[in-house]
Amino acid sequence: MKEIKVGLLGLGTIGTGVAKLLMTNASLISAKVGARITLKKIADLDITTDRGITLTDGILTTNADELLTDPEISVVIELIGGYEPAKRFVLKAIENGKHVVTANKALLALHGEEIYKAAANKGVEVLFEAAVAGGIPVISAIRGNMAANNFSTIFGILNGTCNYILTRMTDEGADFAAVLKNAQELGYAEADPTFDIEGVDTAHKLALLVSLCFGTRVTFGDIHTEGISSLSSVDIKFARDFGYKIKLLAIGKRDGDRVEARVHPTMIPVNNPLADVNGAFNAIRFTGDFIGPVMFYGRGAGMDPTASAVVGDIIEISRNIMAGIGRRCAPLGYRDDAVANLALKPMGEIESKYYIRFSAVDRPGVLAKISGVLGSYNISIESMVQSARMAGEEVPIVIMTHEALESDVRKALDEIDTFDIIMRKSQLIRIEDNLE
């Protein structure tokens, strides 16, 4: 039986999972590929720690070049993460004619174009199913069987840490800080959770999904990104009263020649399937012009599910090798010369429904003042809740608006927040009512 040799950069959690999967299911994989896939070299700075798996003697090296220059290795798996040296290694692998499989969303969100161009020049594949939503095979589906569709929307719950925290805040009525601390103790959140809780990780993944679905380059830095750290249990309670749950949502929308791409806490109807995505699970919902709405759900992270996606990509490439071809499909699923440069719609121009919570002094005329300003900016109120009266004290006033222009809402809040009856910065959460 033919042998296809692969090299692995990075023996962390995911890398260990990939090595384990290639060994555990070796015969299954051979039955599907018609070749034996062999892990020939693994490069990691730490080659002494026991990862709980048995590796062939001499397979480990601290020198990445050993596998980047090995002519027997056809596929390089990059699981180092971060920008450097991952980028340098990936480009060198491509330069040496090797196919690349990576889970590195940060790298692709920022340097994707350069890497895709290099791969096109060399006629090799760059696959990255594991970069978005762990094991869920959503990228393959967009590039593959759903490829005939013009997509109009993407809604994703893409960060397990955030979704775990929000689920517990919702179920327990607990506050953000307390849940985060406990999540860190339980290993569900990193010691430095900034990338997760501030939405950066979600924005990286959204950048990839937007590129794939809309066939466009995305300037990652232009994606509007808000995290969940400013959410309060009060907002989650009000959301429930209005029939919503709050999720950190990655939102992509096609609007003519422009694209919306934004990450922020979002209220979604409790009866939408995305509202039932709890804990560390991920889900992505798309709408295509022919397929209609479609949703994928599964484990969005972790050693085993992510390894499933990485090895799925290796199988894809191995089938090409067995068929005697190099590159079969460009990384984004579009011919390289067909990828567009659609402009990102500025945040001020998006339209949405809004939940706004004002912290006001309970005094006659407050509501008239607030609604007067909203009205002057063409923001119409769908419903309003003013909690129990406590004359002279701070009370929350919650307003749900009809569709309004973000810039108008911002201007109105800036104006209202200067009033002396307003005790603190108002809370604004966008609402997605139909998710189509």
Place this chain on the structure above:
Amino acid sequence: MKEIKVGLLGLGTIGTGVAKLLMTNASLISAKVGARITLKKIADLDITTDRGITLTDGILTTNADELLTDPEISVVIELIGGYEPAKRFVLKAIENGKHVVTANKALLALHGEEIYKAAANKGVEVLFEAAVAGGIPVISAIRGNMAANNFSTIFGILNGTCNYILTRMTDEGADFAAVLKNAQELGYAEADPTFDIEGVDTAHKLALLVSLCFGTRVTFGDIHTEGISSLSSVDIKFARDFGYKIKLLAIGKRDGDRVEARVHPTMIPVNNPLADVNGAFNAIRFTGDFIGPVMFYGRGAGMDPTASAVVGDIIEISRNIMAGIGRRCAPLGYRDDAVANLALKPMGEIESKYYIRFSAVDRPGVLAKISGVLGSYNISIESMVQSARMAGEEVPIVIMTHEALESDVRKALDEIDTFDIIMRKSQLIRIEDNLE
């Protein structure tokens, strides 16, 4: 730009959708394939009815041979349905070296092996994403990115007509016959709904999923199949009281060297995502050894979603053609010589939890008699509900069992149903508690 010519057999609803999609999104598809995909011939017995789309003059023919023998046509799309002449046409297309795309689950469930073998001999692809769950790209995912997994379970809601009827029975408390009649008036059910409501369509689809997930041949006739026509609104109400919804579920399980494959109404917990799959939507949940649980959700039928799947397959084949290769992957994702013949587990040997509704005369000692028989067959009771007492009249007694062996349950019911205190055949519905 290179041109890839395809021929379409059958211009019914799906065929019309495929023609429409190929025309509407022609430039998008070219951008993804690098070739123009042209519909060169369409064969249908009826070439006069207006389908609401504009076709090139002379493209329509009543003679399938015109396209089966056309050397310019690389891909034949079979959307006739049924066994003959679909089978003859598919085999002839393969014999003539053409790739085949089909949505014909009945054909593949019964004659798949013969067709796959012919395709292997000729080195052509046979793709059938549209045969299961309409637009949802679940077959591509099993063959493709999820291929590294050993799957343990499949749970599918695969028939839109049944799910529509069950959703309305659940929401409205209505009876089966009334909802079916109304569904027929609204076009959600066929004039002869037997294939749908008796579970045959679901079993065809399950046969394909079991083959793909477990890499085995399945004898379609051996799949245990029960439909929804014997369900009563009483059962749906009791299910809700116990925290369940009733769905027509396709169930596939791997158990060592054997496979369970069965279709029947099933109680699933209300908080499982599958319980929220309503109306004409479909969903499939798998568990793989590395990916864990994963679920796909979307429109399971209809002109446009099904066309999305068919054209997705055409794109897949076209990318191969552009890469200069014929066949890249066998129909089931396994090398043809690696497909196994796993035995189907006889229904009597499955283990499940059961809901049993006895229609008994309300008389002292009835419960003792029933539970005595259950106990004698090692069936242990988890809970029991006996409705309001009406001495001497027929009352429902509902028993939820712990895990028990199907053959024991059958024997116990056969025995109990002969008692003169039992007024009619007892109702039995299987329960799936964890869906993993």
